[in-house]
Amino acid sequence: MTEEKPVVAFLGPKASYTHQATIDNFPSAAYDLSPQITIEDVFNAVQNSTAYRGVVPFENSTNGSVVFTLDLFADLNSKYPDILVCGEAYVKVKHCLLGNQGKFGGGPSTPAIIESPLSSGAVTPTILNPLPTKPSARPIGDLRGIKRLYSHPQAWGQCKSFLNTYLKGVERLDVSSTSRAAEIVAGDGSGESAAISSGIAARIHGLGILARGIEDRGDNETRFFVIGRATTAANGISEHPDTTINTATQNYKSLISFTVDHNNPGALAHSLSVFEKYGLNLTSINTRPSGTENWNYIFFVEIKGRRLEDGEGEGAVNQALGDLKDVCRGFRWLGSWENRLGRER
Numbered sequence: 636m637t638e639e640k641p642v643v644a645f646l647g648p649k650a651s652y653t654h655q656a657t658i659d660n661f662p663s664a665a666y667d668l669s670p671q672i673t674i675e676d677v678f679n680a681v682q683n684s685t686a687y688r689g690v691v692p693f694e695n696s697t698n699g700s701v702v703f704t705l706d707l708f709a710d711l712n713s714k715y716p717d718i719l720v721c722g723e724a725y726v727k728v729k730h731c732l733l734g735n736q737g738k739f740g741g742g743p744s745t746p747a748i749i750e751s752p753l754s755s756g757a758v759t760p761t762i763l764n765p766l767p768t769k770p771s772a773r774p775i776g777d778l779r780g781i782k783r784l785y786s787h788p789q790a791w792g793q794c795k796s797f798l799n800t801y802l803k804g805v806e807r808l809d810v811s812s813t814s815r816a817a818e819i820v821a822g823d824g825s826g827e828s829a830a831i832s833s834g835i836a837a838r839i840h841g842l843g844i845l846a847r848g849i850e851d852r853g854d855n856e857t858r859f860f861v862i863g864r865a866t867t868a869a870n871g872i873s874e875h876p877d878t879t880i881n882t883a884t885q886n887y888k889s890l891i892s893f894t895v896d897h898n899n900p901g902a903l904a905h906s907l908s909v910f911e912k913y914g915l916n917l918t919s920i921n922t923r924p925s926g927t928e929n930w931n932y933i934f935f936v937e938i939k940g941r942r943l944e945d946g947e948g949e950g951a952v953n954q955a956l957g958d959l960k961d962v963c964r965g966f967r968w969l970g971s972w973e974n975r976l977g978r979e980r
């Protein structure tokens with residue numbers, strides 16, 4: 636009898652960038668990769684143990700945080716008490732414009748470049764945008780019939796220059812992922828819609844590539860988190876799902892969320908100072924609405940270092956969290972994982 640493979644849930648459908656991050660870290664020979672419709676579905680699958688791990692987008696180098704993911708970590712309705720980050724992955728993101736025109740893009744049937752005043756990529760300066768940037772990509776298909784654009788909201792902010800130059804004023808429709816956008820466009824026979832998605836999605840859905848490399852920055856990259864479910868030890872303390880600690884590198888990061896008393900001057904500064912006290916480098920800070928009162932926030936910090944499990948002694952992160960408890964309103968340790976930034980992948 637063949638053994639069942641552990642399930643890894645990811646934001647799908649197939650050919651999303653999250654799928655790419657998942658394949659890179661969980662080979663399908665050893666894992667059962669399970670596409671989900673939303674990031675929330677991935678959290679649910681891990682929380683209710685239908686999946687052993689989940690992969691979700693967290694942050695893009697050009698466009699910043701994925702707020703859907705942050706809001707799930709904020710967990711205002713206490714739906715995900717056991718979710719912890721146990722890994723990270725970086726994927727280079729090269730966006731294409733996909734459409735029904737010029738199917739089999741890149742091949743012999745690709746239409747010739749349609750010359751128009753727009754083909755130069757020049758953008759007229761305006762008062763609001765006096766120094767418009769010129770996109771490095773040019774269309775390789777006819778964009779004139781496009782009336783609707785579909786993509787994940789993160790993608791718009793990564794392709795501003797191309798969109799402002801070649802598709803200004805075209806309606807933009809947010810969908811759950813870039814590969815879902817490709818799926819929708821493939822099902823729209825009108826030829827009036829296009830998607831920002833990947834070259835792999837074009838192949839899977841038989842779409843034409845109307846432009847390649849339309850992201851503003853050539854080094855565009857998205858960071859993904861691998862999430863797992865904490866096991867609760869007999870003493871009630873959450874234990875990290877990842878038991879394989881790489882003691883050779885000692886290069887870890889941790890994610891912590893906390894809230895402060897907004898009426899107390901210095902409350903945020905006091906909370907942050909506990910990390911400085913124990914020599915912990917703060918690598919990012921984010922905020923989201925607290926959900927309790929207008930203009931109150933939940934803060935997220937990432938620090939270098941990992942929380943040690945019981946019996947491993949009092950590490951700097953453990954000590955900082957011990958102090959944080961006394962200066963903030965409430966906090967949650969959301970996991971520690973090996974730092975993959977700059978590592979070959």
Ligand SMILES: O=C(O)C(=O)C[C@]1(C(=O)O)C=C[C@@H](O)C=C1
Pocket residue numbers: 646650651652653654692693694695701728787789790811812813814857
């Ligand atoms: O839509 C996808 O393909 C995703 O995997 C999501 C996502 C994101 O949320 O950041 C991932 C990478 C890109 O930054 C654009 C979208």
